[in-house]
Amino acid sequence: MAQAMQMLETHPWPGHVERETLARCIEECFACAQSCTACADACLGEENVADLRRCIRINLDCADVCVTTGRAVTRQTEPETAILRAFVEACAEACRACAEECERHATHHEHCRVCAEACRRCEDACRALLGSL
């Protein structure tokens, strides 16, 4: 997703946030949206799907907020810090909860292990961005 940084560099508005921090948050939000969508679906396909209800549900919530946040922090025109802060905090919270849940299944389900790592990277990237908003 090299184009995220390119899109920031070619935007007509300068932006107030450190670009590396911002690009990382954008990339991790979209990556986490993908991995949570995939993990919810992989859990649904497991034999013990009934034990994975909580994991599926949090994955679906996390996937949705990651898309919303990834899109909102992509936008550089007329930024409204209060809104962005609320989105990025909600996203970090969902990523934390989703990582914790996936970690509980990581030894049995490799997709949960991979997804937990994506959630942790996204949580970190969100918290880093919160520090510079």
Add this chain to the structure above:
Amino acid sequence: MAQAMQMLETHPWPGHVERETLARCIEECFACAQSCTACADACLGEENVADLRRCIRINLDCADVCVTTGRAVTRQTEPETAILRAFVEACAEACRACAEECERHATHHEHCRVCAEACRRCEDACRALLGSL
């Protein structure tokens, strides 16, 4: 959107939240997602689009968070209160900011007036739900 309440009533899990409050929040989130999408597009079509950049941008953010929140509060299986609270707070914040911006253009653009009302209804419904989460 009468089916939102029906879907709550036919869900296998009982739920801990007062159903009227929840159904209202679901309905207002989806309605606000629609009106913010429409208002961003109507502003884009106005002659003075350059004066409406901030309105368009906040409308797009608000539309996205309303879909995410409307879907998350629709889900009744294995609810995680910390995530839901963060989403509904972010949604209320976006609706408040979007209503304020739309209200500034309400005398010139009827679509901003209608959209501001939808945002205020959604903000109210989110705050009511926060009180019972």
Add this chain to the structure above:
Amino acid sequence: MAQAMQMLETHPWPGHVERETLARCIEECFACAQSCTACADACLGEENVADLRRCIRINLDCADVCVTTGRAVTRQTEPETAILRAFVEACAEACRACAEECERHATHHEHCRVCAEACRRCEDACRALLGSL
């Protein structure tokens, strides 16, 4: 969702499509997005969740395309008929498949019965819109 028609009436661009047909498609897309999200979640909460995998999966696909289509047909500025036609056809196809799947479980799960009806209404509204695009 009375505001969908109001937003069409207050848009600065006249539009080429019969307004009642368009407003109905917008409303049914958002309603179906909600009911499919709810049905996927209700199926996930059922004891026989393992038998409902296909229903959950199609519900998730249908919910996503309904949001995308509901938003796209909401937009009246610079419409591109080829794109809209492709979206509305994809939405009708997903609604048809989701209705058929939900109907198979309608006698056992009331949420599937309610959701199938929402899918059929949305499929009809999409096909009616295709006739006037």
Add this chain to the structure above:
Amino acid sequence: MAQAMQMLETHPWPGHVERETLARCIEECFACAQSCTACADACLGEENVADLRRCIRINLDCADVCVTTGRAVTRQTEPETAILRAFVEACAEACRACAEECERHATHHEHCRVCAEACRRCEDACRALLGSL
């Protein structure tokens, strides 16, 4: 977005589609969703925003269908080929139209040039996937 292939490899269901083709479509859909969101916003920030209405509008449609399609093709459990085919065709159509529009502005706006390339890559990846569905 290296995790897209990992998530495919760790999914409990084998899948009928060539994995490289699928992973590329998933990655390009999410990348294109990001670049179209960014291009719509960058166009909104340009001085000549009034000349970029069509570009903004198609970018918004394309961003939405790319998220929906990227999520749908990510799901491997109980795939329904007719739905997937309709989504991927709609996505390819939106990417083609968005690329053509962005290419018209590519000499004046670097973000349009970068976005057009992302749209072409996504269109290609969608057409390749259609060939193996």
